[in-house]
Amino acid sequence: MNAALRPAALDRRALGRALSRAADAGLADILSAPPREERHVARRIGVTGPPGAGKSTLIAALARFRLSRASRVAIVAIDPTSPKTRGSILGDRIRMDGLVDDPRVFIRSLASRGATDGLADNLPEILSVFDDYGFDEIILETVGVGQSEFAVRELVDVELLVLTPGAGDQIQAMKAGILETADIYVVNKADQPEARRVEAELKATLTLTAGAGPVPPVVLVRADAGENIAALDAAIEAATMRIAGDPESQRRRRARQRIKGIFWRRLAQTIEDLPQAAFDQSLPELYATVLTDLKKAATGRGRTIT
Amino acid sequence: MSDTIETPVISAPPLRGKRILVAKPGLDGHDIGAKVIALALRDAGAEVIYTGLRKSPGFIARVAVDEDVDAVGLSILSGSHKELVADAIAALADQGASNIPVFVGGTIPEEDVAMLLALGVTAVFTADMKLDDVVAAVAERLAERLAERQA
Ligand code: B12
Ligand SMILES: Nc1nc2c(ncn2[C@@H]2O[C@H](COP(=O)(O)OP(=O)(O)OP(=O)(O)O)[C@@H](O)[C@H]2O)c(=O)[nH]1
Ligand SMILES: [Mg+2]
Numbered sequence: 172m173n174a175a176l177r178p179a180a181l182d183r184r185a186l187g188r189a190l191s192r193a194a195d196a197g198l199a200d201i202l203s204a205p206p207r208e209e210r211h212v213a214r215r216i217g218v219t220g221p222p223g224a225g226k227s228t229l230i231a232a233l234a235r236f237r238l239s240r241a242s243r244v245a246i247v248a249i250d251p252t253s254p255k256t257r258g259s260i261l262g263d264r265i266r267m268d269g270l271v272d273d274p275r276v277f278i279r280s281l282a283s284r285g286a287t288d289g290l291a292d293n294l295p296e297i298l299s300v301f302d303d304y305g306f307d308e309i310i311l312e313t314v315g316v317g318q319s320e321f322a323v324r325e326l327v328d329v330e331l332l333v334l335t336p337g338a339g340d341q342i343q344a345m346k347a348g349i350l351e352t353a354d355i356y357v358v359n360k361a362d363q364p365e366a367r368r369v370e371a372e373l374k375a376t377l378t379l380t381a382g383a384g385p386v387p388p389v390v391l392v393r394a395d396a397g398e399n400i401a402a403l404d405a406a407i408e409a410a411t412m413r414i415a416g417d418p419e420s421q422r423r424r425r426a427r428q429r430i431k432g433i434f435w436r437r438l439a440q441t442i443e444d445l446p447q448a449a450f451d452q453s454l455p456e457l458y459a460t461v462l463t464d465l466k467k468a469a470t471g472r473g474r475t476i477t
Numbered sequence: 478m479s480d481t482i483e484t485p486v487i488s489a490p491p492l493r494g495k496r497i498l499v500a501k502p503g504l505d506g507h508d509i510g511a512k513v514i515a516l517a518l519r520d521a522g523a524e525v526i527y528t529g530l531r532k533s534p535g536f537i538a539r540v541a542v543d544e545d546v547d548a549v550g551l552s553i554l555s556g557s558h559k560e561l562v563a564d565a566i567a568a569l570a571d572q573g574a575s576n577i578p579v580f581v582g583g584t585i586p587e588e589d590v591a592m593l594l595a596l597g598v599t600a601v602f603t604a605d606m607k608l609d610d611v612v613a614a615v616a617e618r619l620a621e622r623l624a625e626r627q628a
Contacts, residue, residue, distance in 0.1 A: 183542050183572070190545060195494075256522055258520055259519060261524060271540065
């Protein structure tokens with residue numbers, strides 16, 4: 172790959188095309204790609220939370236702060252694909268209009284396509300394109316999630332969970348241990364009356380679940396007015412410092428996510444491709460059939476297909 | 478069975494996998510048509526990005542390049558379509574994206590259509606056309622371009 176390396180000017184057209192190729196790549200393309208050499212790796216910040224929590228608005232405000240530390244920031248925002256029409260309205264970037272004229276920022280919208288975990292197909296491949304183009308940081312917005320999806324955890328270095336007043340359900344879920352993956356908890360819409368109460372409740376819950384361990388930070392912000400974003404920026408900086416000390420576990424986490432994504436798609440495809448009659452078998456037989464087909468798929472392709 | 482009744486064919490949505498930018502250049506605030514068309518394109522399987530109102534041609538071209546869209550659709554009801562379309566096409570060329578096809582919709586008088594096509598616009602649509610026909614025409618033009626490129 173002839174990457175445009177820093178500090179040369181960014182070829183936005185080439186980057187835009189490269190991202191499309193990564194997004195559209197089939198499994199065979201991914202598996203037959205030559206191994207990547209050690210190179211520049213962008214720091215990744217994941218932003219997740221329920222629909223309408225203010226993730227996009229927050230990212231727009233946060234990016235301004237991150238730009239004081241990073242020379243190139245990418246924003247990747249995912250919106251859901253309709254399972255019926257396969258179409259999608261990619262509406263996150265409309266909240267980020269103010270960043271479009273800044274040449275240091277690159278915003279890319281993605282449709283989730285086949286992914287059902289709040290992320291998008293080929294996301295690991297897409298994100299690593301930004302590494303090739305010398306980005307210092309990627310901010311990733313997931314689909315507005317419910318309570319079960321935390322796949323983003325393995326793909327990013329720092330995960331932010333954005334909650335709002337009226338997020339009573341989320342805090343209930345946290346008590347049940349479902350939402351305990353974030354590094355930083357953001358309570359957005361500080362202008363709303365219940366915000367402080369939610370913040371307090373969240374802190375109490377996190378203190379309880381943390382036990383003897385460290386309690387993750389809770390930051391109250393007002394994203395639409397850019398209030399208290401400096402405190403959030405500082406919390407992110409502190410969290411990334413911890414990660415910087417452990418590049419090995421970061422690398423392993425990313426490898427795990429990549430292979431999971433690849434297998435997930437391969438498995439779904441294998442099951443899709445089974446003939447009707449396969450489902451007349453007993454469950455153990457069916458399981459064995461799928462395993463055999465997976466093995467065939469692994470040896471029968473690769474290298475020759477580009 | 479009567480042969481006038483067609484069996485429904487389950488076919489792939491015509492715009493599946495296509496990325497389309499719907500943009501509103503200039504100062505007019507008429508956004509109903511842009512929103513209607515964005516939803517219709519989505520329902521035909523496209524991944525649609527809508528810019529919102531009052532965007533400059535440079536802004537639109539920047540978004541088109543970063544998002545690597547397969548088409549840019551300009552919705553203009555202000556009467557200033559000549560200047561806005563010329564500027565948008567120039568901005569795309571300036572940012573290395575002259576090969577992205579441009580569609581135009583809105584209040585475009587019949588007599589201006591040829592002028593817009595001469596500027597490089599792929600097709601022009603107005604409110605008197607059926608929505609399904611507009612979507613089908615967009616899909617057809619994009620398929621033609623793909624075929625041309627592969628030939
Ligand atoms: C509704 C309307 C308004 C609403 C707008 C509400 C809104 N949020 O959109 C209000 C009342 C606010 C309004 C105000 C004004 N309006 Co007005 N308005 C209209 C009206 C009656 C209908 C427009 C409409 O929504 N049509 C329905 C949609 C679905 O149709 P469409 O936009 O044409 O889109 C279709 C196609 O064109 C095509 N299409 C459109 N875009 C795209 C993009 C792509 C990619 C594709 C493929 C297809 C496509 O597909 C769509 C679906 O079929 C038109 C008259 C008319 N009949 O067109 C005047 C009209 C557009 N308005 C006009 C004017 C002058 C104004 C005002 C300046 C003052 C005034 N005289 O009322 C203000 C200015 C507002 C502003 N800020 O810019 C003039 C414009 C004159 C011109 N072009 O030279 C018109 C033509 C009326 C006239 N005959 O004088 N208006
Ligand atoms: N009152 C108030 N509203 C806010 C604040 N931040 C964002 N909003 C509003 O909340 C709404 C949703 O904001 P988005 O940024 O689109 O939220 P999102 O989480 O990205 O939404 P999805 O991507 O659809 O899940 C918008 O109307 C914002 O203007 C805030 O601090 N206070
Ligand atoms: Mg959003």
